[in-house]
Amino acid sequence: MILLSVVMVTVFLLSLFVGRYPEPGLIAPGRLLKDQLAFKLVLSLRLPRVLTALMLGMVLSCAGSVFQMIFANPLVEPGLLGVSQGAAFGAALGILFLNNVGWVVQALAAIFAVLGLGFSYFLAHKLRFGGWLLRLILSGIAVSAFFSAGIGILKFVADPLSELPEITFWLLGGLYGITWTEVRSVFPVVAAGLFILYRMRWRLNVLSLNDMTAFSLGIFPERERLFLLVCATGITAAVVSVSGIVAWVGLIVPHVSRRLLGADSRYSVPASLLLGGSFAIICDDVSRTVLPGEIPIGILTSLIGAVLFVIILSKPYVRLK
Amino acid sequence: MREVILSFKNITFAYSERGGRVLDDINFEITPQSITAILGPNGAGKTTLLHTALGWHRPDRGTVYLEGKPLDHYTRRELGSLMSLVPQSEHIPFEYSILEYVLLGRTPYLKPLEIPGEKDREIALEALETVGIKKLKDRSVTALSGGELQLVLIARSLAQQSKLLLLDEPSSHLDLSNKSRLLSLIRHVVDSGVTVLFTTHDPGLAAVAADKIILLSYGKIARFGSVSEVLTDDYLSEVYCIPLKVYQVDGQRVVLGYRQGATPNDNP
Numbered sequence: 001m002i003l004l005s006v007v008m009v010t011v012f013l014l015s016l017f018v019g020r021y022p023e024p025g026l027i028a029p030g031r032l033l034k035d036q037l038a039f040k041l042v043l044s045l046r047l048p049r050v051l052t053a054l055m056l057g058m059v060l061s062c063a064g065s066v067f068q069m070i071f072a073n074p075l076v077e078p079g080l081l082g083v084s085q086g087a088a089f090g091a092a093l094g095i096l097f098l099n100n101v102g103w104v105v106q107a108l109a110a111i112f113a114v115l116g117l118g119f120s121y122f123l124a125h126k127l128r129f130g131g132w133l134l135r136l137i138l139s140g141i142a143v144s145a146f147f148s149a150g151i152g153i154l155k156f157v158a159d160p161l162s163e164l165p166e167i168t169f170w171l172l173g174g175l176y177g178i179t180w181t182e183v184r185s186v187f188p189v190v191a192a193g194l195f196i197l198y199r200m201r202w203r204l205n206v207l208s209l210n211d212m213t214a215f216s217l218g219i220f221p222e223r224e225r226l227f228l229l230v231c232a233t234g235i236t237a238a239v240v241s242v243s244g245i246v247a248w249v250g251l252i253v254p255h256v257s258r259r260l261l262g263a264d265s266r267y268s269v270p271a272s273l274l275l276g277g278s279f280a281i282i283c284d285d286v287s288r289t290v291l292p293g294e295i296p297i298g299i300l301t302s303l304i305g306a307v308l309f310v311i312i313l314s315k316p317y318v319r320l321k
Numbered sequence: 322m323r324e325v326i327l328s329f330k331n332i333t334f335a336y337s338e339r340g341g342r343v344l345d346d347i348n349f350e351i352t353p354q355s356i357t358a359i360l361g362p363n364g365a366g367k368t369t370l371l372h373t374a375l376g377w378h379r380p381d382r383g384t385v386y387l388e389g390k391p392l393d394h395y396t397r398r399e400l401g402s403l404m405s406l407v408p409q410s411e412h413i414p415f416e417y418s419i420l421e422y423v424l425l426g427r428t429p430y431l432k433p434l435e436i437p438g439e440k441d442r443e444i445a446l447e448a449l450e451t452v453g454i455k456k457l458k459d460r461s462v463t464a465l466s467g468g469e470l471q472l473v474l475i476a477r478s479l480a481q482q483s484k485l486l487l488l489d490e491p492s493s494h495l496d497l498s499n500k501s502r503l504l505s506l507i508r509h510v511v512d513s514g515v516t517v518l519f520t521t522h523d524p525g526l527a528a529v530a531a532d533k534i535i536l537l538s539y540g541k542i543a544r545f546g547s548v549s550e551v552l553t554d555d556y557l558s559e560v561y562c563i564p565l566k567v568y569q570v571d572g573q574r575v576v577l578g579y580r581q582g583a584t585p586n587d588n589p
Contacts, residue, residue: 072414199434205421206428208414212377216408217481218401218429263415266436 001267004274008054011278015050016042018285020292048183049175052242053284053297054277055190056175057249059239061276062197063232064250065257065269069204070225071133077250078236081136081229082143086116087240089147092154092167100166102177106185106241112147113237117229119143132211132222172296173244175284182242193235198273200228204265246298248305249276256312279305326485326516327351327374331383334373343369344380345540351518351533353484354511358527359520360551361537362561367520368409370537371487374518375406387485401429405478409489411470413462419473420458423448426480441480448479452506467494475506486510488519492526504530524565528552528574536560548574 017027021041032039063078071080079085090112094105123139124132151171158164206214207225214221240246257271283300328351334344343366351357359367372378374385376392385392387403395403405426413422426448427441437445449455452472462473471494478486491507492500507517507530521527527534527548534551536544538560544551552574557565568575 069415072412074414202431202436203433205417206425209425210408210412212372212375213406213408213411215377215397216375216401216404216406216487217425218398220397224433258415262421263417264421 001261001270001274004271004278008274008278008281011281012050012054015053015281015285016046018289019046020289024289044180048180049178049284049288050281051183052175052178052186052239053281055186056239056243056246057253057276057278057280058194058273059190059235059276060246060250060280061253061257061272062194062269063236064276065254065265065272066197066204066228066232067250068254069208069265070228071137072208072210073133073137074255075251076137077248078232079144079240079245079250081120081140081233082116082147083113083233083236084116084240084245085144085147085151086119087113087237088171088245089150089154090115091170091241091244092151092158095166095170096154096158096163100163103181103185105170106182109241110237113240114233116143116147117233117237119146121226169296170244171298173246173298173301174287174294174296175243176288176294178242186238186242189238190235193231193238194273196231197228197235198269201265201269204228204269208265244296244298246280246301248302249280252305252309253279255309259312324353325350325386326353326388327518328386329370329374329383330386332373332380332385333382334369334378334380341540343540344373347383347540347542349535349542349545351516353516354514355532356507356511356517356519356530357533357535358531359518359535359537360524360527361522361543363522365537365560366540367522367537368489369540370535371406371489371518371520374485375404375487376400398429401483402481403483404485404487405481405483407471407474407478407486407488407491409493411474416461416463418459419449419454419462419465419476420445422462422473423458423476423480426477429481444482445476445480448476451479451509452476453502468496468499471495471499471503472506475503479510484514484516486515486517488517490521491519492521492523500526524552524557524567524576525574528576552576 017029022038027038032042060078067076067078067080068074087109090108091105094100094108098104120136120139120143123142124135127135127139129135155164155167158167203224206217206219207221211221253276254268254272257268257275261267261271283297283304287295287297287300329347329349332344332347333342335342347370359370361367369378373380387395392400423445424437424441427437427444431437446455446458449458452475454469454472454476462470465473471491491503495503511517531548533547535542536551536556543560544556552567554566557567557576563578565576565578568577
């Protein structure tokens, strides 16, 4: 755990010096003191951006862990219950009809993400098939399909020269527009949500058991699940509203954490937070440094994530404990 | 007054309004430090009865009392520290170690934001010691045989330090040696002050393990009493709807069915 913390802090600090100004690669620390522009750039552009990448990675990984534990299913991720597609639909709506104003797009994304969860939850009560968790997952799939059809329609009617690229870029995710304003709007929600999830991590173990067993251990599983679900979805909606859809982090990082530190959420949740934070920062560094233009971060998380995933899962046993 | 730990008063329960009653006017009392078997054929309502005792099913009529107080008067957490359940089987989605898994039994003693401490760990290790698998504590629970998993589940409920232990078909996945291990374990647990209530469809197991037997048939209590009162040819044959005979072998009761065409007077 200490090792992972050190890795994350190092990655964070190094990232402040990585970029394409004054030239691709690292800025010499000495230059930072002399060059006013470089100093300003680090403080007002890179710092908020790296912070957001950190929050993004932590939130998606932690929420991913929570989702996988409370659904007792290692294949789910935080966008599952209509959250990602809802956010995307809201953002596309904002880009298309409300003049692509930054905060409006964000707000709409967040609102529709929460609506996605709400619909899924409501629908799950109406379905007459299978157990509660299965119904919830199926409803999530249905709601996601509904929103992605909506996105299809919006893309279809969007102006192919101006609006369509915006929507596509948003769907691939990116932290290019981040300033202190975004950090300020997202931070309180994220900090509160992560704090609650981190402190309640032992409960995740209990909730990964079937309902009756959890009940016999003295808790009301459905209530606690709903509470954790709302927290995890809330913070996911908050970061996705500024970053766009960032795939795979919420699915892979929890797996890797469990691989490294065991399934017990006392260890796997903090590991998820630290690994997720480092992973997202590194992906964002690559996305803004390698090419003169920006590579959407969603592409990188998928690419790097998938490769790492296969490597780590194909090793017999790697334990850090 | 006679001491009673669990009592059912006029309990009636149905899964849906249109469906038939799964439990129909059930009344019984269980004394502390006893072993009671809920015996009956498949579908008689054994597991439903056990889950009603746990509080998972709310009866449509009647009241379940635990130590003289209706279940509703306890908080969920209090009940968690008074009663524990060993389910028939359990789906385990992640690779917990055995010790981590047994630690889950400490949940009723922890607040929502709390994490088990050193004392909880000691209690969990003690529970593993009792069931005799302490040396396996770091093995993954997903890699266990049916018998070992059963022992882990029992260890988890021992870590719960409850007064009433509910077991659902505890011997269904066990071979003969594990079954006898289970029986001596249950005896040991009862000697340390716990009361045991378990379901089984096997009259032979009820005969060797239990002090008292609740014989269930179509949701009603056909007979409740000591082993010798309940395990008779007539009652068993009636409830299981096939001719059955109880034999005494070395002081133990053994229940056998007949081969098709055989008569009760043939030698088994």
